[in-house]
Every structure is written in C-alpha cells, then in structure tokens.
Amino acid sequence: MKIIEVETLPPDDSQPLVLMIGKFDGIHKGHQKILETAQLYKQKEEILAVMSFSEHPLWILTGDVAYKEKLTPEPEKIRFLQEFGVKRYYRIPFIKEYANLSAKTFILEHIARLNVKRIIVGEGFVFGKGREGGTKELSTYCRKLNIQVIVVPLETENGAKMSSSLIRAFIRKGKIKEANAQLYRPFTIIGTVINGQALGRKLGFPTANMELTDTYVLPKPGIYVGRATVDAYSKKWNVLISAGYRPTVNGDHYLIEVHFLNFNDDLYGRKIAVSFLHYLREEIKFQGLDPLIEQMKKDKLEAGKILPLINHNNVP
C-alpha cells in the first residue's frame, strides 16, 4: 500500500484509479460493500485508492473528544483496506482550510489532478464545505472530468443506515452484539500489556492490564467475554475482560484488564489484540475482596457456558 500525504493538493498523477472517499472508521458492512463494488468495477490497468482523513473532521471542527475515538485507528484501518485490495491511501490532514473547500473546488481542482476513472460512494454521500455537495453534484462535476460515479445502495439494519457513529454508540452502551453484527467481525482493541498492582494474581485471577495503542472508542464499563491473540500468533485464547474503573479497589481511571482462561505465560510487554464478544454484567463495588473473588469465579463459569454458543467470527 502506497500512502500519499496530501499537504494542500494531491500530487499530479497519471495512474488510473478507482477512488473511494471517506473516513471508513471500522470498515463496517456498508464500507465493505463499497470496497467490493470498487473491486467489481475495477478495470485491469486501474488500482483501488482511498482518500481519507487522518482525523475525524468533527473532532477538528468541534473539539468534541467523542469524535477522536475510533473503532479502527489508522494503522488498523489501512491493514483492513489492504485486505480489500486497496493499493493507495491518500491521507488528508483535516485542517480547517480543508473543511472550507467547496464541493466544486474539491472535484475540479483536487480530484482533477489525479487520473480517476471511477468514484464509488454510498447513497447519501455528502462532501465539501458544510456538507453542501451530494451525489447529484458529485455526478455533475465528475461528468466534466469524464469520471464515472457509482452510487451504492445503503446497507441497512432494521431500516437504519449502518454507520460508524451508530457502531461507536453501541460500543459505548455495551451493545457488543449489535456493534459486531454491523462490523461483520468482533470489535477488537490492541494494546501492550503493562504492570498493574499485581493484586489479580493474589486473587487467583491474574490480569493483563492494557495500554492501548491508540484512541479507541471505549466499551461501557463492565465485564465481557472475549477472545484474544498474543503478538503475531494466530492462536485465539478465551478471555474475561474487565473494562472500567474497578470500584472495589478504588480504581481512579478507566482500564481494560484481560484474564486469560487457560494461559499462564508472562505477558508483560507483549502486544495483545482483544476481541469483545459478549457483555456479561456491570462492574460492582464489592465490600471487600472475598465477594469479588466469588463473583469472578461465577463469571468464569458463565464464560465457559457462553463461549461455545457464540459465533466467534461474527460472519453468518
């Protein structure tokens, strides 16, 4: 994958492209349909390209941190796009000047510098200053440049558009199943294992405390059942995940801790990828450690019952 930084204008280029534009956070089922359509339309000499923003435009424009939190931070997003055959990634630093670009200027001055043969967008796609341009304007400007525009019908669930914002909202509410259904795979967070208070080991439930590699959208505090991989190994381990503030031990910040079932190796400093599969229960403030241990034993039993019933890859 070639990553091209767009400073002010994309560099002139003659490579024939099939272009997709957007944030593509999560590469959800709707995004996957766009990528599959692009593959279908691609001619032999053309390559797939995505133009995306390094940060969510609304994070830059409003400063609302909720928009900084991602389902798939950029390295993850690029890895997924690569799996879908994308060969080029135009990375736009979403500065305010970019937000002020009109729909017309974006196509006739920016996109015109590239040799775009086709643009694939979803129904309802909007672009340009204040979201002024829609698919109609896109087609009008692209006709002048001889670019074919393909508008893909919306991928919906229960009548609602599948969208990154909706999936982020599901995760914040602990609605993991709903989020995973739209992602078409389990929601996964990657981090490095750091030292905790080593209390977990004494309680009989050692946990790998995660330092996250990026600003992920964080699941509602609670206990989850999931699966995890370690470093680059493909083996998946069953895990219990504690996400939240650990009120029993007066934790003062949100933390994701992972208890591996049937795995005892030292994990400090190692990179783990943790997939959330099932929301088990809320965090509880216990009066002392004994009731916490009792509850953790129950959680383990419950996880043992639930794991065989879960579709781990979330693909029907």
Ligand SMILES: Cc1cc2nc3c(=O)[nH]c(=O)nc-3n(C[C@H](O)[C@H](O)[C@H](O)COP(=O)(O)O)c2cc1C
């Ligand atoms: C399965 C499981 C369930 C947990 N449930 C709770 C809970 O309900 N309330 C709570 O305060 N902490 C809960 N925790 C977090 C523990 O308090 C934490 O793992 C323990 O204090 C060890 O922390 P350490 O890793 O910093 O040593 C849970 C942890 C696990 C693994």
Ligand SMILES: Nc1ncnc2c1ncn2[C@@H]1O[C@H](COP(=O)(O)OP(=O)(O)OP(=O)(O)O)[C@@H](O)[C@H]1O
């Ligand atoms: N549910 C969907 N069905 C079909 N196409 C979609 C769907 N959701 C997004 N797209 C298309 O995918 C491309 C990238 O979309 P983008 O990630 O910018 O928006 P989004 O997923 O709607 O996110 P948000 O929820 O943050 O608005 C666009 O062409 C968009 O129209």
